[in-house]
Amino acid sequence: MKPILFAAALITTGGMAQSQTLTVIAPDYFGSEWGPGPAIKDGFEARCGTCTLEFRTGDVLPRLMLEGDRLEGDVVIGLSTDTTLRARDTGLFAPHGQPLDALTLPIDWDDETFLPFNWGYNAWVYDKTRVENPPTSFAELIEREDISLVWQDPRSSGAGLALLLWVDQLYGEDAADVWAALSERTVTVTAGWSEAYGLFTEGEADMVLSYATSPAYHIVAEDDDSKAAAIFDEGHYLTAEVAGILTGAENPELATDFMAYILSAEFQDMIAYGNWSYPSALPRQDWPEVMRDLPFPDTPIHYDEAKAEERRDPALDLWLQGMTR
Structure with missing residues (x-):
């Protein structure tokens, strides 16, 4: 999504986002003080106005499998491509609604349910x-x-x-x-x-x-x-980590805004440094210099x-x- 269109989308949903809380279910590392979560929380809250982003951390896939449709949250983040089929088969996810042309992974990606935010x-x-x-x-x-x-x-x-x-x-x-x-x-x-x-x-x-x-x-x-x-x-x-919107999201509009935020340059920069992984929607020339200079595998398996x-x-x-x- 273009930056101007993304900003307009946030302005359009700004009224609905007043005093709303976006609940993101994430792995422990993601929401910790040394993970990318705190910076992402600050960045998203600055864009959405008075909304709040809260992380519920723990083992993501076991929680999905155990709680099923009783799971309370809006977005799930941190699932691996090696486990997404089990997550998909729960029927708990809605389409992410984002364009995929900005993705820069070395593998083809056409998934309408799960959106990659990093890979490695x-x-x-x-x-x-x-x-x-x-x-x-x-x-x-x-x-x-x-x-x-x-x-x-x-x-x-x-x-x-x-x-x-x-x-x-x-x-x-x-x-x-x-x-x-x-x-x-x-x-x-x-x-x-x-x-x-x-x-x-x-x-x-x-x-x-x-x-x-x-x-x-x-x-x-x-x-x-x-x-x-x-x-x-x-x-x-090669594995990628993905995010998805829950079908039972209490704030689906805010969840959609968060998925758009994942593709923003701001979020992608946070992932590069906060998660020490390749960002999913930045070309290699825009990666941090330290990451560009590292030896890079030629062949993805x-x-x-x-x-x-x-x-x-x-x-x-x-x-x-x-x-x-």
Whole structure:
């Protein structure tokens, strides 16, 4: 949506937005003081006048599945493309109503229900002071016995699920052998990303499963360029995070305004720095310089939501086989 048209839309709905509250259901990280939520809240409230944006945080998909049509909220944000089919099948979402021509993801996007607000490549991040010659392929990582790893459980972590599907796409029915090899050099498998990354930064492992953009945080926030993402020849798994409007939204007009706000340059800039991920509606030349300068994977590896759902359980079976050898 053009900036002028977006502003006009907000002015038009300004009367309806008086004293209204937009409730956004989001993951814990999103609404935390170090996440993008606080800046987004300030930015949206400044545009909509006297309305209020409130985050209800927690595990988004389990809440959708558990509460169903009893779920109270207007917008859901933070679902991964690896789990959107389960969310879609709840029947709880309405069309987002936004044009998609501004999107800049490296995959085609024609979804009228879920709107991507960021995307990223999963990557193994290493400490340059510990790993002088990082692997340049997944095949090499499997063979390297001199590198210790920490990563996330695919049953409880979005990053872990992405790794599961990454290996599934590369190795198929041979994936159990991959997991067996990786397990021999794995310090631990954690429930979530924060725990794994914390162990890595504390020096407990040489490499951690994270994102290709993770080093940007260290460069900007800590003036530390000792972290880097290993870029693999085979390509990297791509996931996007999305937002959607609930069919039972108490303030559907305000929810629609928020979806338009997602595509604004202001929101997209907040995502780049607040979420340390690639913005979904900014061309690469408009990304922060630190993000443009990072090594960038050439080949996206991606499952659409149907394939991700189809392969999840078989891939988990192979993971369990490999990890228990």
